[in-house]
Amino acid sequence: MEKVSKILNNRLIEQQGLNEKTVRLLEEKHSELNQIIDMLNGLEWSEENKAQILQLTDNIELMEFQLQKLWGFPQDKNYHSHWLRNQKCSCPRLDNMDYLGYGQIKSGACLIHGEEARPEFWKNLKQARQG
């Protein structure tokens, strides 16, 4: 089989029956995502940069949903993996790779996903566990 893409998984492209246009869009999105992650990883953690870091983190999630849609997969957060490339994140990386498809394991101490940065998320989680 002739390779359709130099950077994407060609077997998956064939399996999902993607057309040329979708493949190019996916390539653009992937390179955009890599740029966002590079930018994020290049920022120092500081009060000044905090809002931007959290915003870029949210952008990663948004883009992971967009990628899933383009690939023709359900838009399911549990299958996201690029957020683990965020070096500011201290959530358990290996556990999250093991749990891919089942759920995301967040650390309360993580500067980006923890209780201080995302109080609503943790409040809801605690309520869900109690209820």
Ligand SMILES: [Zn+2]
């Ligand atoms: Zn985290």
